[in-house]
Amino acid sequence: DIVMTQTPLSLSVTPGQPASISCKSSQSLLHSDGKTYLYWYLQKPGQPPQLLIYEVSNRFSGVPDRFSGSGSGTDFTLKISRVEAEDVGVYYCMQSIQLPPTFGQGTRLEIK
Amino acid sequence: QVQLQESGPGLVKPSETLSLTCTVSNDSISNYYWTWIRQPPGKGLEWIGYIYYSGNTNYNPSLKSRVTISVDTSKNQFSLKLSSVTAADTAVYYCARQLIFWGQGTLVTVSS
Numbered sequence: 001d002i003v004m005t006q007t008p009l010s011l012s013v014t015p016g017q018p019a020s021i022s023c024k025s026s027q028s029l030l031h032s033d034g035k036t037y038l039y040w041y042l043q044k045p046g047q048p049p050q051l052l053i054y055e056v057s058n059r060f061s062g063v064p065d066r067f068s069g070s071g072s073g074t075d076f077t078l079k080i081s082r083v084e085a086e087d088v089g090v091y092y093c094m095q096s097i098q099l100p101p102t103f104g105q106g107t108r109l110e111i112k
Numbered sequence: 113q114v115q116l117q118e119s120g121p122g123l124v125k126p127s128e129t130l131s132l133t134c135t136v137s138n139d140s141i142s143n144y145y146w147t148w149i150r151q152p153p154g155k156g157l158e159w160i161g162y163i164y165y166s167g168n169t170n171y172n173p174s175l176k177s178r179v180t181i182s183v184d185t186s187k188n189q190f191s192l193k194l195s196s197v198t199a200a201d202t203a204v205y206y207c208a209r210q211l212i213f214w215g216q217g218t219l220v221t222v223s224s
Contacts, residue, residue, distance in 0.1 A: 039211070048206055048214035049157065060212075092157060094211070100172040101211065103157040 002027050002095050006104035014112045019080040021107045023093035028073045030097075037097040040069055040078045043106075044089040052091075053078065085111055114139035116207050116215035124201075124222050130194040134207030134215060141165055141183060145210050146190045148181060150203040151217070158203075162210075163190055197222045 003026040013019045029036045036056045041049035051060045053069035056076060066081040080087060090106040120132035134146070148160040161171035163181040171179045175194070183190040194201060204217040 048208075048217050050214070051212050094157075096211065099170055100161075100174075101159045103159075106156055 001100060002098050002102050004093055004095055004102055004104040006093060006107050008107060009105060010108045010110070012110050012112050013083045015085060016082050019083050019109060021078045021091050023071075023076045023078070023104050025074045025076075025095055027098070029095050030073060036072065037095055038071065038076050039094045039096065041092045041094065042087070042089050043092065049092060083109070083111070114209055114213045116209065116213065118205060118207050118215045118218040120218060120220070122219060122221060124197055124220060125224050126198055126222055127196055130192070130197050130201060130220055130222070132192045132205055132218065132220070134190050136188045136190075136209070139209065141185055141188045141190065146183065147208045147211060148192045149206045149208060149211070151206070152203045160192065199223065
């Protein structure tokens with residue numbers, strides 16, 4: 001299985017400040033079709049995960065533009081330009097280039 | 113927008129079979145891949161497997177010997193069976209359309 005490693009595992013951010021989460025995969029997520037199968041999710045307390053970013057940098061429908069994704073190969077980053085109170089929860093990266101899809105351990109974001 | 117709802121017993125005895133159903137609304141199950149994922153309390157996400165409406169399945173090798181996913185297109189539902197459960201199978205079980213739209217999840221506890 002591909003191992004996904006996130007850092008940091010927890011983050012405490014003042015509202016209005018930026019935040020960044022790193023995700024590294026044990027193998028390249030670049031497919032021969034040219035796409036890179038890296039996704040970001042946010043799991044708010046008591047809710048299922050919700051898709052934020054697909055294929056590294058594409059925001060899913062309805063996701064605010066303060067969320068952005070970048071990276072290539074095995075190194076990826078999720079950035080929040082200005083954290084808001086509603087952004088609290090656990091962020092997961094996930095790969096789906098190879099079955100089974102695997103998730104990072106999660107990064108817990110709290111508000112200072 | 114598609115809606116998914118998990119249903120089934122919240123308590124299963126050790127060594128028995130866990131059975132859950134996911135009912136899909138506002139979409140036809142005769143499209144896409146339909147997925148089961150689980151999350152032990154306070155822990156990360158584990159992909160269980162998926163089924164295509166045609167019946168084609170793929171399972172996580174870590175669970176493959178115990179998992180069966182089936183589809184009932186007439187009821188717009190798909191189902192999960194996990195046999196020989198232990199306490200380690202206690203988790204919130206989610207169904208999802210691909211890994212984009214998720215149900216709210218249902219907690220299944222394995223205990224005598």
